[in-house]
Amino acid sequence: xxxxxxxxxxxxxxxxxxxxxxxxxxxxxxxxxxxxxxxxxxxxxxxxxxxxxxxxxxxxxxxxxxxxxxxxxxxxxxxxxxxxxxxxxxxxxxxxxxxxxxxxxxxxxxxxxxxxxxxxxxxxxxxxxxxxxxx
Amino acid sequence: xxxxxxxxxxxxxxxxxxxxxxxxxxxxxxxxxxxxxxxxxxxxxxxxxxxxxxxxxxxxxxxxxxxxxxxxxxxxxxxxxxxxxxxxxxxxxxxxxxxxxxxxxxxxxxxxxxxxxxxxxxxxxxxxxxxxxxx
Amino acid sequence: xxxxxxxxxxxxxxxxxxxxxxxxxxxxxxxxxxxxxxxxxxxxxxxxxxxxxxxxxxxxxxxxxxxxxxxxxxxxxxxxxxxxxxxxxxxxxxxxxxxxxxxxxxxxxxxxxxxxxxxxxxxxxxxxxxxxxxx
Amino acid sequence: xxxxxxxxxxxxxxxxxxxxxxxxxxxxxxxxxxxxxxxxxxxxxxxxxxxxxxxxxxxxxxxxxxxxxxxxxxxxxxxxxxxxxxxxxxxxxxxxxxxxxxxxxxxxxxxxxxxxxxxxxxxxxxxxxxxxxxx
Amino acid sequence: xxxxxxxxxxxxxxxxxxxxxxxxxxxxxxxxxxxxxxxxxxxxxxxxxxxxxxxxxxxxxxxxxxxxxxxxxxxxxxxxxxxxxxxxxxxxxxxxxxxxxxxxxxxxxxxxxxxxxxxxxxxxxxxxxxxxxxx
Amino acid sequence: xxxxxxxxxxxxxxxxxxxxxxxxxxxxxxxxxxxxxxxxxxxxxxxxxxxxxxxxxxxxxxxxxxxxxxxxxxxxxxxxxxxxxxxxxxxxxxxxxxxxxxxxxxxxxxxxxxxxxxxxxxxxxxxxxxxxxxx
Numbered sequence: 158x159x160x161x162x163x164x165x166x167x168x169x170x171x172x173x174x175x176x177x178x179x180x181x182x183x184x185x186x187x188x189x190x191x192x193x194x195x196x197x198x199x200x201x202x203x204x205x206x207x208x209x210x211x212x213x214x215x216x217x218x219x220x221x222x223x224x225x226x227x228x229x230x231x232x233x234x235x236x237x238x239x240x241x242x243x244x245x246x247x248x249x250x251x252x253x254x255x256x257x258x259x260x261x262x263x264x265x266x267x268x269x270x271x272x273x274x275x276x277x278x279x280x281x282x283x284x285x286x287x288x289x290x291x292x
Numbered sequence: 293x294x295x296x297x298x299x300x301x302x303x304x305x306x307x308x309x310x311x312x313x314x315x316x317x318x319x320x321x322x323x324x325x326x327x328x329x330x331x332x333x334x335x336x337x338x339x340x341x342x343x344x345x346x347x348x349x350x351x352x353x354x355x356x357x358x359x360x361x362x363x364x365x366x367x368x369x370x371x372x373x374x375x376x377x378x379x380x381x382x383x384x385x386x387x388x389x390x391x392x393x394x395x396x397x398x399x400x401x402x403x404x405x406x407x408x409x410x411x412x413x414x415x416x417x418x419x420x421x422x423x424x425x426x427x
Numbered sequence: 428x429x430x431x432x433x434x435x436x437x438x439x440x441x442x443x444x445x446x447x448x449x450x451x452x453x454x455x456x457x458x459x460x461x462x463x464x465x466x467x468x469x470x471x472x473x474x475x476x477x478x479x480x481x482x483x484x485x486x487x488x489x490x491x492x493x494x495x496x497x498x499x500x501x502x503x504x505x506x507x508x509x510x511x512x513x514x515x516x517x518x519x520x521x522x523x524x525x526x527x528x529x530x531x532x533x534x535x536x537x538x539x540x541x542x543x544x545x546x547x548x549x550x551x552x553x554x555x556x557x558x559x560x561x562x
Numbered sequence: 563x564x565x566x567x568x569x570x571x572x573x574x575x576x577x578x579x580x581x582x583x584x585x586x587x588x589x590x591x592x593x594x595x596x597x598x599x600x601x602x603x604x605x606x607x608x609x610x611x612x613x614x615x616x617x618x619x620x621x622x623x624x625x626x627x628x629x630x631x632x633x634x635x636x637x638x639x640x641x642x643x644x645x646x647x648x649x650x651x652x653x654x655x656x657x658x659x660x661x662x663x664x665x666x667x668x669x670x671x672x673x674x675x676x677x678x679x680x681x682x683x684x685x686x687x688x689x690x691x692x693x694x695x696x697x
Numbered sequence: 698x699x700x701x702x703x704x705x706x707x708x709x710x711x712x713x714x715x716x717x718x719x720x721x722x723x724x725x726x727x728x729x730x731x732x733x734x735x736x737x738x739x740x741x742x743x744x745x746x747x748x749x750x751x752x753x754x755x756x757x758x759x760x761x762x763x764x765x766x767x768x769x770x771x772x773x774x775x776x777x778x779x780x781x782x783x784x785x786x787x788x789x790x791x792x793x794x795x796x797x798x799x800x801x802x803x804x805x806x807x808x809x810x811x812x813x814x815x816x817x818x819x820x821x822x823x824x825x826x827x828x829x830x831x832x
Numbered sequence: 833x834x835x836x837x838x839x840x841x842x843x844x845x846x847x848x849x850x851x852x853x854x855x856x857x858x859x860x861x862x863x864x865x866x867x868x869x870x871x872x873x874x875x876x877x878x879x880x881x882x883x884x885x886x887x888x889x890x891x892x893x894x895x896x897x898x899x900x901x902x903x904x905x906x907x908x909x910x911x912x913x914x915x916x917x918x919x920x921x922x923x924x925x926x927x928x929x930x931x932x933x934x935x936x937x938x939x940x941x942x943x944x945x946x947x948x949x950x951x952x953x954x955x956x957x958x959x960x961x962x963x964x965x966x967x
Contacts, residue, residue, distance in 0.1 A: 233681050423702055691785070
């Protein structure tokens with residue numbers, strides 16, 4: 158179930174089909190996942206997002222696998238079922254080992270627990286953490 | 293402001309003081325931050341958490357800096373001001389460069405945006421993402 | 428699956444049936460959706476909520492469609508799958524065009540991204556935003 | 563800092579002053595906290611909310627202290643700093659002991675950790691948990 | 698669908714099988730629910746979590762049913778579908794009546810509404826709520 | 833306090849200064865708020881975000897004030913204090929009346945309450961809400 162149609166290739170507009178083909182070329186697979194088929198109801202936003210996503214997730218000061226781990230962490234905290242699934246699959250495709258997955262889950266669980274404790278205690282932020290002044 | 297006292301060394305119980313000294317030894321600094329001073333109103337929980345935290349954040353299949361980046365990501369999505377501050381400081385202490393910080397923020401922002409889109413569209417999860425069967 | 432029965436008309440208490448009929452009259456349809464059938468296990472709360480909902484969503488300083496868009500936005504950020512579905516359908520019934528839906532999603536995605544950035548950066552609130560003093 | 567004025571008694575409308583006095587009588591204190599002074603910019607909503615709050619938090623199948631503990635739990639997970647503060651104070655006023663506070667925090671931390679794990683693993687809900695059928 | 702296999706007894710490692718048997722003994726049932734079957738892909742974390750969970754949820758200054766109510770509240774605010782289901786079932790098994798369930802939902806709904814209002818209004822925390830000084 | 837410097841004009845890089853001046857021109861005010869001064873530590877991301885923000889928030893199928901109301905709603909649900917402040921100020925600058933603000937808060941509070949109820953009840957989504965098929 159979705160709030161907008163999951164577009165097949167036939168249903169997609171010309172601009173959306175162009176995006177699907179770009180996704181296929183980049184990922185070297187014929188499969189286009191539902192997120193893009195659903196977002197492509199607004200082909201302009203979908204295309205712009207796809208292009209920014211490529212840029213953000215490319216190798217840089219952080220490597221692509223680390224970026225996927227961060228992506229899973231955010232998606233988990235936000236409770237986004239789709240993104241948890243798709244980015245866990247992406248991390249695995251980029252080489253995430255079972256041990257790395259386990260440690261990732263441990264850090265996410267630990268952070269979630271201490272986030273709740275720091276919130277519940279309303280712990281005042283230590284002055285030494287401040288970076289406001291660049292002077 | 294906090295919902296439990298931020299304990300000074302003088303106010304801390306014997307067990308809490310022991311924890312503070314363990315924190316000092318481990319981190320090689322005299323400074324004990326407010327989270328532990330506040331949590332130490334329940335010295336047993338504080339000590340157990342400290343010990344688990346050391347274990348979870350130690351080098352393993354993921355390196356300690358990557359774990360801090362994941363910690364920041366979770367804390368940001370959960371809106372925990374204290375943990376965002378303390379773990380950004382920790383990541384910096386473990387060598388996070390300004391470029392890495394920038395890329396981390398870019399991934400967090402991108403994940404937050406696509407989480408919202410996937411939720412709003414209620415995109416159905418693709419069958420190919422399923423790992424339920426180990427067979 | 429649900430944590431309380433989804434009551435059929437036959438299973439509903441007299442007070443719950445009265446609510447279902449009120450919903451039918453107001454919406455001019457025979458269909459009563461699962462939210463009310465599930466909430467009606469506590470008929471008093473369900474009836475009170477239904478009555479407040481009518482009041483809150485009626486035309487006023489904001490028109491009903493704008494209120495539905497706000498409802499979708501909150502439900503998306505809270506990750507409430509049911510409410511995203513039901514209020515997207517409601518917005519469409521109140522005239523939300525495909526273009527409006529697209530722009531709504533763009534604003535939600537943008538807000539989610541900048542929320543994450545402002546949180547991660549812990550940006551201090553500018554004094555000029557304060558409205559605390561009515562003087 | 564707030565997004566609407568924190569109304570003093572002098573600044574409050576007649577209806578808002580009436581509410582402030584009702585709060586004072588009910589709580590047997592002259593102090594009216596900022597939440598009500600801020601919400602009272604919409605005196606109708608403030609008065610209606612105050613009346614419902616009294617009803618929801620009164621002794622019933624659950625006792626008032628348990629209700630305050632649940633309130634703290636929700637406010638913590640939602641990251642609402644104000645409500646964490648005000649309802650921790652309220653729970654203390656209703657007799658929450660230091661030991662109860664400690665155990666509450668332990669449950670909140672444990673739930674937050676397992677919520678994250680269940681989300682990250684996307685654990686399928688067991689059929690036996692379903693209550694959908696009342697038959 | 699899940700991001701890691703839901704392990705059958707046959708697929709589980711020796712350590713995981715030992716955990717499953719411990720769960721069976723403690724709960725006096727042959728049924729092991731999916732959360733543990735999924736988490737047991739990391740048998741060390743699963744076993745440690747199971748042991749802490751027993752400790753946190755045992756009778757203490759708060760009784761076990763109250764702890765389950767708090768667990769449901771946190772899971773609801775975090776939008777964790779699995780935990781809402783499993784802990785509602787657990788609360789029912791520990792004696793939660795239909796009236797208690799209704800009142801729990803009323804408090805959760807009320808807290809969610811006022812959390813949003815306090816956040817939207819950015820109400821400044823009253824000085825009298827502060828517990829930072831133990832002096 | 834912030835996790836990156838709040839850059840003054842003097843501290844800003846050339847690219848960041850160019851952005852600040854663009855913000856000044858567009859908004860017809862000399863004031864540049866802290867969000868941009870903080871984000872400008874990564875001038876490329878800041879500039880790209882500023883340009884996309886202008887595009888997303890411009891008049892279209894939804895008018896700019898409606899977009900601000902949606903922005904406030906998302907920011908409130910995400911608990912982003914900075915964005916709640918800045919976008920409430922922006923909405924006011926775009927003509928949000930006190931009555932509109934009150935109604936916005938009422939819808940946000942109502943949505944937050946029913947989101948929690950639908951989550952806690954795990955209400956199954958009605959088939960009639962599905963838009964997956966475009967056929």
